[in-house]
Each structure stands twice: as structure tokens, then as C-alpha cells.
């Protein structure tokens with residue numbers, strides 16, 4: 381869906397424009413696609429936190445229709461940490477800066493071995509991470 385994310389200090393920001401491939405109701409993005417963007421945005425905070433973690437749960441409030449073909453911005457930030465529990469939040473905004481969806485996510489810090497379950501080699505960049513996990 382062409383989501384582009386970047387780290388900006390302790391915030392993750394990005395842009396996305398949904399198209400017919402993510403359509404739910406006519407002309408409107410499917411909530412699952414919107415949730416994917418929000419989940420990806422909060423997951424990118426793991427780079428800032430230097431903590432391997434996975435989504436335990438994510439709650440999404442859909443505040444307004446997310447229109448196809450309209451550029452949207454997403455921003456994510458960490459709101460707290462309690463041991464292994466990372467509390468993360470993200471918002472999706474339209475061109476008028478109206479919040480169309482927002483998420484509160486709970487991530488749980490894991491050892492890097494967690495990802496070995498997938499059977500794929502892990503990115504080299506991850507090798508230095510994990511000093512903060514599981515916390």
C-alpha cells in the first residue's frame with residue numbers, strides 16, 4: 381500500500397494513500413488495512429526503543445471514513461513501559477489533519493529467539509538489539 385515510515389526523534393511518522401486494493405465500502409479503505417498501517421507505525425517505534433517486541437493487542441477507533449486516493453499521514457509514539465509491556469499509540473490523519481483512526485497497542489518485549497520460530501534468518505541490523513528485552 382506504499383506506506384513510508386521514518387523515525388523523527390522519538391516519534392514515527394509516515395504517509396500512505398489507500399487505493400482500490402484496500403477498498404472496503406465503496407471509496408473507503410477497509411478497516412483491516414487501516415489497522416495494518418497503524419500496527420506497522422507502532423511497530424516501527426521498536427527501532428526507537430531498541431526493543432524486540434510483538435503486538436499482543438491493538439485497539440482501533442475508526443473516527444471518520446478513510447477515503448481512497450486521499451493522502452494520509454500517520455504518527456506513532458510510545459506512551460509508557462511497564463516491564464515487558466510497551467504501551468504504544470498511533471493516529472491516522474487526513475489532509476485536513478482530521479483524525480480518521482487511532483490505535484492503542486500493547487506490545488510485549490520478547491527475546492530475539494522468538495523470531496527464530498519463523499524459520500527465516502533475522503536481519504543483521506537486529507543483532508545488536510535486545511539489550512532492552514525482555515525487560
Ligand SMILES: CCCCCCCCCCCC(=O)SCCNC(=O)CCNC(=O)[C@H](O)C(C)(C)COP(=O)(O)OP(=O)(O)OC[C@H]1O[C@@H](n2cnc3c(N)ncnc32)[C@H](O)[C@@H]1OP(=O)(O)O
Pocket residue numbers: 419423426430431432433434435436437465486488490506509510
Ligand atoms: C531487534 C528489533 C526487532 C524488531 C522486531 C520487529 C517485529 C515487528 C512486529 C510487527 C508487529 C506484528 O505484527 S507482531 C505479529 C502479531 N503478534 C504475534 O504474533 C504475537 C503472538 N503472541 C505471542 O507470541 C505471545 O502471546 C506473546 C509473546 C505476545 C506473549 O506471550 P508470553 O511471552 O508467554 O507472555 P505472557 O506470560 O502470556 O504474558 C505476559 C504479560 O503480558 C500480559 N498479556 C499477554 N498477552 C496479552 C494480551 N493479548 N492482552 C493483554 N495482556 C496480555 C499477560 O497478562 C502478562 O501480564 P502480567 O501477568 O505480567 O501482568
